[in-house]
Amino acid sequence: MRLRLLALTFAALLAACDAAPTPTPTAGRVIEGATIEASPTFFPRQPTYVPFDEYFAGQNDPTAAALPAGGALPPLAVGVPLEVSGTPAPGKHTIQITGMDGTQLAGDFYDTPGERLPGVLLLAPDRTAWGDFPAKLNAAGFAVLSMDLRESGLLDFTVMLQALNSGDADPANLAVIGANAGADVALLGCAGDMLCDTALLLSPGGDPALVNAMLAYNPRPILLAASEDDPVAYAAITAIQAAASGAVQFQPFTGAGSGAAMLANRPDLGDLLIAWLRQTLVR
Secondary structure (H helix, E strand, C coil): CHHHHHHHHHHHHHHHHHHCCCCCCCCCCCCCCCCCCCCCCCCCCCCCCCCHHHCCHHHHCHHHHCCCCCCCCCCEEEECCCCECCECCCEEEEEEEECCCCCEEEEEEEECCCCCEEEEEEEECCHHHHCCHHHHHHHCCCEEEEEECCCCHHHHHHHHHHHHHHCCEEEEEEEEEEECHHHHHHHHHHHCCCCCCEEEEECCCCCCHHHHHHHHHCCCCEEEEEECCCHHHHHHHHHHHHHCCCCEEEEEECCCCCCCHHHHHCCHHHHHHHHHHHHHCCC
């Protein structure tokens, strides 16, 4: 009896399923709710494509990435010699260096592309006073940076030396040659900067700080030159020599003039400076 009741119940359920209406799909759902005012029209900025190699340009630039702390980028060439067969020609390049206060400092750079040469920084109130000496230095195997000095030249010293150090010169072989006010800046600057391997002073002034600077500069080698008819400069090199503890080349002259002008009045001075550089800078 129980089995018969179960069979009848199952049959009734099947009949109910067959009678159910087929569901009809609707076009969509309508959601009721609060609305807000439409946003104003805007023009989104389209993403700018940056080549993959440029994402980390600063880190991947071998020149910038290799700079020491507080370093400076190489001098910016604003006038370069013509290229020969696609290779930059050696010789004089007009350059600009950014000073500590943002001022653009003008100078000349002499190099031999593709070669790492000992570097020489020339400092004088007027860089044209050196005549052909920078070119002669370059021909003798040195990368040369010749700069004009401002009255605040000492503030620019680090920038100039770092620019030479960051350029084509060998950072392990750097010399500074100063004339007149440039000689004072050369010693005062080198006293606090170990990048200077040797300093060459032509007719320094009477700044009393030069003797103390020499004590800080020791025991690095130094060349001192002045004419006896320039009593202030001659007294200065005499006092600096007395304070030196390293190798010293003391070269007095008679009737040779002052500063860079001595190179024209005494042509043998240029050869003396080059010989000193070859002796004190490791090639």
